[in-house]
Amino acid sequence: MFGYISAGIACGAIANQVGLTLWEVILMCVFVYSGTAQFISLSMLAENAPMLSIIIVILIVNARFVFYSLHTRSLINQQKPFKRLLNIHLLTDESWGLIIQNIKKLNENSIFKLCLLNFLYWLSGNIIGFSLSLSLDITRYGFDFALAALFIVFTVEIYQQNKSSIPLIIGLLCWLISSQLESDFALSIAIFCGIIILLLMQKKFPKNQPQHKHQQHSDE
Numbered sequence: 001m002f003g004y005i006s007a008g009i010a011c012g013a014i015a016n017q018v019g020l021t022l023w024e025v026i027l028m029c030v031f032v033y034s035g036t037a038q039f040i041s042l043s044m045l046a047e048n049a050p051m052l053s054i055i056i057v058i059l060i061v062n063a064r065f066v067f068y069s070l071h072t073r074s075l076i077n078q079q080k081p082f083k084r085l086l087n088i089h090l091l092t093d094e095s096w097g098l099i100i101q102n103i104k105k106l107n108e109n110s111i112f113k114l115c116l117l118n119f120l121y122w123l124s125g126n127i128i129g130f131s132l133s134l135s136l137d138i139t140r141y142g143f144d145f146a147l148a149a150l151f152i153v154f155t156v157e158i159y160q161q162n163k164s165s166i167p168l169i170i171g172l173l174c175w176l177i178s179s180q181l182e183s184d185f186a187l188s189i190a191i192f193c194g195i196i197i198l199l200l201m202q203k204k205f206p207k208n209q210p211q212h213k214h215q216q217h218s219d220e
Contacts, residue, residue, distance in 0.1 A: 001121050003094065003149065008125015011038050013133035015126070018046045025130050029123045034092065037062055064191050068096045075099070076108045083112065090115035092122075093151075101157065170197050 015025045020042075032038055037058045044054045069088045076084050095115045099106060106114070159168060171194070178190040 001117075003153070004118055004121035005125035005128070006149075007035055008122045009129035009132065011035065011042070012126035012129025012131075014039070014042050014129075016130045016133040018042050020045075022127070022130055025126050026123070029119075029126050032058075033090065033119060033122065034058075034062055034065075035122070036093075064093075065091065068093075072096065072099065072111070075103075075106075076111060079108055079112070087112045087115055090119050092118060094118060101161070170194055173197065 012025055015028070015038075020028070028038055028041070032041070040057060040061060041054055044057065068091050072088060072091055073084075076087055079087060090112075092115075095118050098114060099111055155168070155171070159165075174190040174193045174197070177193050
């Protein structure tokens with residue numbers, strides 16, 4: 001909640017600076033609903049980028065949700081079609097991370113409630129940020145770091161559970177590579193690099209096949 005609302009406040013404030021109305025901010029939250037995509041869209045709108053280029057960049061950046069949706073789809077098979085589609089639309093990086101971390105504790109109903117709550121937090125943050133920015137310059141208070149801080153918290157929790165430094169090293173390598181390239185595509189490049197590294201690791205270090213033990217019978 002704190003992560004979504006804080007990042008949402010920054011997003012809403014930036015949207016006001018770019019020149020969007022409150023209703024446009026709300027519609028962007030409803031139909032786009034992606035923190036990364038919304039921040040990129042606002043920065044490109046501020047630079048008067050063509051709408052087609054914005055759409056292409058957002059499609060590339062949000063391509064990761066194809067894999068998230070394919071995985072989540074298998075967890076919500078019993079939901080009605082409309083609710084299932086809505087659940088997939090409400091899926092975000094943070095929601096997916098929470099689902100993966102608590103996959104044994106969550107059922108289909110709790111997964112939907114989790115995604116819906118996160119959406120309401122994000123929408124509330126955007127509205128608050130837009131409203132506050134009408135009289136205050138809140139972008140200087142560090143709210144824009146909230147999204148990065150949220151991912152740092154997830155990283156620490158995953159490390160505490162698995163006690164493996166390999167994901168941290170892979171993440172650092174992906175960041176080093178993507179940070180040297182075009183910022184609008186940094187997330188997509190980082191994800192692509194991570195997938196390539198994991199595929200190479202799987203090929204070089206395949207999982208051990210289960211060994212079948214044969215019982216030896218001895219004569220008495």
